[in-house]
Amino acid sequence: MAENQHDTDWRAATVAAARTAILAADPAIAEEQKWAKASNPDGVPTFSLDGLICTVETYRDKVKLTFARGAAVPDPDGLFNASLAAGTRRAIDLHEGDELDGVALTELVRRAVAVNRD
Numbered sequence: 671m672a673e674n675q676h677d678t679d680w681r682a683a684t685v686a687a688a689r690t691a692i693l694a695a696d697p698a699i700a701e702e703q704k705w706a707k708a709s710n711p712d713g714v715p716t717f718s719l720d721g722l723i724c725t726v727e728t729y730r731d732k733v734k735l736t737f738a739r740g741a742a743v744p745d746p747d748g749l750f751n752a753s754l755a756a757g758t759r760r761a762i763d764l765h766e767g768d769e770l771d772g773v774a775l776t777e778l779v780r781r782a783v784a785v786n787r788d
Contacts, residue, residue: 680766684733685715688726688764691772692717695779699723721786723779735762735775743782747774 693699699719706713715726722738737743740750740760749771752761764770 681728681733684764684768684770685726685728687770687772688733688735688775689715691770691775692724692726692779694772694776696783699779699783717779719783719786723782723786731765733764735764737761737778737782739782739785742785743778745778745781747771747778749774749778 689701693701696719699717702716702718703713704716717723717725724735724737724740727734727736734752736753737750737760739758740753741756741758743760745760749762750760752763753759762775
């Protein structure tokens with residue numbers, strides 16, 4: 671993952687933990703940087719397997735994991751806490767001090783892959 675202005679703070683640790691949990695779901699998951707622009711030259715980390723699974727975006731006050739087809743993904747652990755009214759996607763917003771449940775995130779990603787394969 672490319673370095674950016676956020677690499678020295680809590681967001682970098684959160685992104686790293688999310689990346690580890692996402693990639694643990696399936697060894698075939700592909701990670702790419704997409705949508706680079708002047709204000710975000712590193713782009714957005716995206717994770718795909720049989721279609722887009724999720725993106726991981728860094729903002730000033732949060733790290734946002736957006737699941738492309740999240741509305742169709744069962745979430746028994748209640749990880750989704752943002753974009754809940756969106757028609758297709760769902761998101762997880764993580765703020766400074768929030769604990770990321772890596773095991774639950776890995777399982778959520780596995781369910782998202784299953785939705786992509788249906």
